[in-house]
Amino acid sequence: MPEFPEMEAWRRQLDDPVSAFPVVKAGPAHIATLKTYDPPLSALEGRRFSGAERRAKRLLFPTDDGELVVLVHLMTAGRLKYLQAGQSGPKTPAFRLEFQGGSQLVLTEAGAKKRAGVWLLSPEQVEAELEHLGPEAYGIGSERLAEICADESRRLHSLLRDQRVLAGIGRAWANEILHRAQLSPYALTKELGDDEVARLAEAIDAELERGLELRERGANDQRTYRVHRKLAEPCYVCATPIAQVDFEEHTIFYCPTCQTGGRILKDRRLSKLLR
Ligand SMILES: [Zn+2]
Numbered sequence: 001m002p003e004f005p006e007m008e009a010w011r012r013q014l015d016d017p018v019s020a021f022p023v024v025k026a027g028p029a030h031i032a033t034l035k036t037y038d039p040p041l042s043a044l045e046g047r048r049f050s051g052a053e054r055r056a057k058r059l060l061f062p063t064d065d066g067e068l069v070v071l072v073h074l075m076t077a078g079r080l081k082y083l084q085a086g087q088s089g090p091k092t093p094a095f096r097l098e099f100q101g102g103s104q105l106v107l108t109e110a111g112a113k114k115r116a117g118v119w120l121l122s123p124e125q126v127e128a129e130l131e132h133l134g135p136e137a138y139g140i141g142s143e144r145l146a147e148i149c150a151d152e153s154r155r156l157h158s159l160l161r162d163q164r165v166l167a168g169i170g171r172a173w174a175n176e177i178l179h180r181a182q183l184s185p186y187a188l189t190k191e192l193g194d195d196e197v198a199r200l201a202e203a204i205d206a207e208l209e210r211g212l213e214l215r216e217r218g219a220n221d222q223r224t225y226r227v228h229r230k231l232a233e234p235c236y237v238c239a240t241p242i243a244q245v246d247f248e249e250h251t252i253f254y255c256p257t258c259q260t261g262g263r264i265l266k267d268r269r270l271s272k273l274l275r
Contacts, residue, residue: 001076004138004168005211005224007054010080012216014052014105017082018061021100022048032114033094033107039120043068044097056133056167060126069126070097071119078109078116094118137166138208142194142201149189149197156192156200157185157252168208172221175228175253176207179235184260185245185252186268227253 002010026041027034034041050064059080061070072080083089085102093106095118109116121129135144137160148165159165160174169177178185181203183196192200214224221229230242230253240257245265256262 001057001170002074003057003170003173003211004136004208005173005215007057007059007074007168008138008212009215011052011054011059014059014080014082016051017103018049018099018105019051019064021103022046023097024100025096025098027096029096029118030094030114033109033116033118035117035119036121039068041120044070044120055130056136056163057170058130062123066123069121069123071121071126071129072107073117074107075115075117077111077113078107081106081108132164133167134163134165135167137168137204140166140201140204142198145201145204146194146197149192151189153188153190155185155247156183156187156189157247157250159189160204161250169204171250171252172225172228173207173211176211176226177203179227179237179255179259180207182258184263184265185247185254186260186265227255229253 023044023046026044029041044063047063047065047068049061053060053062057073059072061072063069074080078094081089083104083106089104089106090108094109094114094116095107097105099105107116107118119129149159154162156178157174160169160177161171174185177200181196181200183200211224226236227242231244232241234240235242235255235258238255238257240255242253243256243264245252245254246267246269248268254260254265256264
């Protein structure tokens with residue numbers, strides 16, 4: 001699933017083009033993709049967006065009259081594409097907006113299952129929709145992070161991925177961040193020292209910035225990640241082979257030398273814990 005670096009790179013890319021011209025045709029949309037029906041999509045026609053915004057892993061396109069907002073959640077396989085006038089695109093996108101002059105914004109989704117969603121909402125409804133989200137992870141700072149860690153006893157990898165606590169990080173960047181911070185994915189939040197919290201806050205910003213820079217240049221997963229999905233490849237710091245462990249419903253990647261003092265972590269699958 002795209003996380004902060006991927007979503008923010010798309011936001012920056014879309015900010016200018018989506019606000020250049022008013023929408024002339026909204027839709028069609030796949031029935032599973034469009035999550036709202038009132039107001040109808042046609043309410044967008046004749047309106048112009050003020051730009052592209054982002055909250056956590058969602059993109060928001062507010063109209064410049066302040067009345068409507070298109071909210072997009074791409075989930076795992078959704079992709080947004082801006083097509084110049086005359087540029088050919090997918091025949092049946094999951095969602096399409098056409099702008100004056102012929103350019104288009106299209107949402108496609110690989111695979112048969114449609115999980116990505118588009119909502120057409122009022123600004124008040126957007127607020128309610130996003131209310132459950134925690135503060136943005138990027139720029140959180142060590143003081144605020146220390147408060148969050150003191151609040152509840154959690155394993156670090158799980159805390160970083162919880163959008164209600166910190167917004168914008170998923171399993172891929174949690175792996176990268178914990179590696180950079182030299183912290184075990186299983187470390188307990190309440191047991192972290194001040195220096196460890198400071199290291200974690202620094203690693204959050206440094207890794208998300210590194211990811212954003214790479215994604216803005218169009219880097220693929222292979223080039224962007226250094227730990228995530230790098231099983232058995234040498235750690236970029238110490239050359240120890242990267243290890244993996246199953247935790248809850250996720251597979252975590254980590255360096256046993258840099259992060260766990262040489263210890264190999266044991267699987268903690270959700271199914272096992274429930275038994
Ligand atoms: Zn290492």
